[in-house]
Amino acid sequence: xxxxKFLCDADRxxxxxxxxxxxxxxxxxxxGINRRRVVTINDGLPGERSVSMACMHCTDAPCAAVCxxxxxxxxxxxxxxxxxxxxxxCGYCAYxxxxxxxxxxxxxxxxxxxxxxxxxxxxxxxxPDMSQAEYVKYGSNRLAEGKLPLCAEMCSTKSLLAGxxxxxxxxxxxxxxxxxxxxxxxxxxxxxxxxxxx
Amino acid sequence: xxxxxxxxxxxxxxVLGLALVAPLAQAQVxxxxxxxxxxxxxxxxxxxxxxxxxxSIPDPNAGYLIKPxxxxxxxxxxxxxxxxxxxxxxxxxxLLALFYVIRxxxxxxxxLSGRKILRFxxxxxxxxxxxxxxxxxxxxxxxxxxxxxxxILPVIGEGAFGTLSAWGKIAHNYLAWPFMVALVLVLLxxxxxxxxxxxxLEWLKQGGGLVKKGVHPPAKKFNAGQKLIFWAVIAGGAAxxxxxxxxxxxxxxxxxxxxxxxxxxxxxxxxxLSAIIIAHIYIGSVGMEGAFDAMGTGEVDENWAKxxxxxxxxxxxxxxxxxxxxxxxx
Ligand code: HEM
Ligand code: SF4
Ligand code: SF4
Numbered sequence: 001x002x003x004x005k006f007l008c009d010a011d012r013x014x015x016x017x018x019x020x021x022x023x024x025x026x027x028x029x030x031x032g033i034n035r036r037r038v039v040t041i042n043d044g045l046p047g048e049r050s051v052s053m054a055c056m057h058c059t060d061a062p063c064a065a066v067c068x069x070x071x072x073x074x075x076x077x078x079x080x081x082x083x084x085x086x087x088x089x090c091g092y093c094a095y096x097x098x099x100x101x102x103x104x105x106x107x108x109x110x111x112x113x114x115x116x117x118x119x120x121x122x123x124x125x126x127x128p129d130m131s132q133a134e135y136v137k138y139g140s141n142r143l144a145e146g147k148l149p150l151c152a153e154m155c156s157t158k159s160l161l162a163g164x165x166x167x168x169x170x171x172x173x174x175x176x177x178x179x180x181x182x183x184x185x186x187x188x189x190x191x192x193x194x195x196x197x198x
Numbered sequence: 199x200x201x202x203x204x205x206x207x208x209x210x211x212x213v214l215g216l217a218l219v220a221p222l223a224q225a226q227v228x229x230x231x232x233x234x235x236x237x238x239x240x241x242x243x244x245x246x247x248x249x250x251x252x253x254s255i256p257d258p259n260a261g262y263l264i265k266p267x268x269x270x271x272x273x274x275x276x277x278x279x280x281x282x283x284x285x286x287x288x289x290x291x292x293l294l295a296l297f298y299v300i301r302x303x304x305x306x307x308x309x310l311s312g313r314k315i316l317r318f319x320x321x322x323x324x325x326x327x328x329x330x331x332x333x334x335x336x337x338x339x340x341x342x343x344x345x346x347x348x349x350i351l352p353v354i355g356e357g358a359f360g361t362l363s364a365w366g367k368i369a370h371n372y373l374a375w376p377f378m379v380a381l382v383l384v385l386l387x388x389x390x391x392x393x394x395x396x397x398x399l400e401w402l403k404q405g406g407g408l409v410k411k412g413v414h415p416p417a418k419k420f421n422a423g424q425k426l427i428f429w430a431v432i433a434g435g436a437a438x439x440x441x442x443x444x445x446x447x448x449x450x451x452x453x454x455x456x457x458x459x460x461x462x463x464x465x466x467x468x469x470x471l472s473a474i475i476i477a478h479i480y481i482g483s484v485g486m487e488g489a490f491d492a493m494g495t496g497e498v499d500e501n502w503a504k505x506x507x508x509x510x511x512x513x514x515x516x517x518x519x520x521x522x523x524x525x526x527x528x
Pocket of ligand 1: 317329333420423424425427428475478479483489
């Protein structure tokens with residue numbers, strides 16, 4: 001089985017935010033939630049870089065370690081998913097996540113949070129693949145359809161890469177060698193404990 | 199004149215030449231040389247540092263790109279705090295069981311007299327039981343968030359456990375408020391009786407008479423042990439309340455680093471106070487004959503009172519006698 005990862009080649013990202021929009025549209029993401037976002041580092045300075053970030057589907061995911069109801073699970077593809085029926089909206093995963101991925105659709109009185117929502121790597125949830133129930137809670141399941149995450153698939157500069165970790169690392173490595181520079185595989189050290197060495 | 203013109207031309211051409219050369223020289227600079235680099239940024243981060251930037255969506259917190267230190271809290275919460283909480287509770291229960299085996303139930307040495315003295319009036323008992331009932335539900339629903347997934351989840355399954363925990367969370371969120379009200383009430387009602395004094399030193403020196411049969415150091419309404427419980431409840435309750443409210447309203451509390459800090463204090467205080475309260479419940483119920491009546495009916499046996507709160511009995515009786523004196527006999 002492949003170990004799915006994201007890699008944002010920031011030297012190609014033009015901060016068009018199309019990945020953010022595509023994700024929202026594909027999964028009918030609730031108001032106020034951005035499963036993916038683009039952050040610009042050193043904005044306005046020479047050498048600024050934009051990085052598209054979502055859940056990194058960490059190895060030994062910190063969110064799963066702190067969840068009091070153990071509602072996280074890692075799929076055979078290495079994707080970190082969670083069960084919204086079990087989630088109690090305590091917020092701990094949001095405290096633990098290094099990438100700010102978990103978010104909550106509503107806050108009611110006394111700080112009651114709704115069920116946590118985050119990037120599913122376009123692979124749904126625990127419900128049967130491509131069922132209506134799964135779509136309503138988690139959005140579409142492109143992986144079950146044999147497709148890769150939409151954000152990366154439609155990226156116009158092919159900055160955002162999704163797929164088997166070894167393959168996308170190799171693509172990135174070749175790019176860095178060819179053009180002679182690279183700002184790094186953003187988030188990899190923190191999420192996977194390793195980075196792409198060139 | 200011609201000289202002047204040629205001079206002008208040379209200077210012009212110089213300026214032009216410079217203008218042409220400058221961009222060429224710039225183009226030779228690798229535009230990515232100054233580019234930010236993940237590895238360098240991470241290395242430059244101190245502890246607690248974040249890789250952050252500008253974001254176009256309204257939530258400013260979304261501008262934090264990578265917060266590596268969050269993993270430290272994940273390990274603290276997911277492992278260390280769990281261990282501490284579990285062992286605080288198990289340790290205290292084991293200690294009390296041992297105490298019970300060695301010392302047994304603390305009896306009223308003089309036997310029950312049958313005469314009753316009012317110890318806690320209705321308001322005091324109402325405050326106590328509001329505090330006690332809310333605390334117990336708060337403690338259990340809190341403990342569930344720590345050990346529930348290892349103890350309850352495998353037994354009842356993920357679906358039922360999710361529902362149970364969701365109810366627990368609702369109870370925890372709402373009962374925090376009556377708990378805080380009762381905490382203030384208890385503070386106001388009993389603070390005057392809980393100022394430490396010299397009698398307490400003597401009481402502590404004699405181990406409160408807990409270990410040896412027939413030893414009864416004098417005490418007023420509350421002995422030194424109870425004063426310690428009182429102040430532990432007040433201080434711990436206040437810490438739990440403050441950090442709890444912060445956790446209820448994370449947007450007001452600040453950044454994830456603040457949430458992590460409040461959660462850590464909340465969990466540690468809850469563990470320590472729960473252990474203390476387990477000991478309190480023990481001595482207030484099965485551990486000591488006649489103690490429960492004080493909070494049950496509000497009236498205690500006179501012999502119990504004389505043994506455990508001799509100075510208080512004198513006070514109460516003195517006051518009664520004084521009352522009697524001012525009232526002319528009929
Ligand atoms: C089922 C559980 C409980 C029982 C059976 C119980 C019983 C008692 C009794 C009998 C007293 C009076 C002691 C005396 O006559 O001097 C007392 C006092 C007190 N209780 Fe409780 N209690 C319980 C739970 C709690 C809880 C959960 C709290 C706070 C979180 C609490 C806080 C206090 C305080 C501050 C006092 C006064 C100081 C002291 O006597 O130690 N109690 N309780
Ligand atoms: S990026 Fe955050 S939400 Fe995603 S697996 Fe890692 S810790 Fe969990
Ligand atoms: S918010 Fe939900 S998924 Fe996140 S830690 Fe709490 S219960 Fe688990």
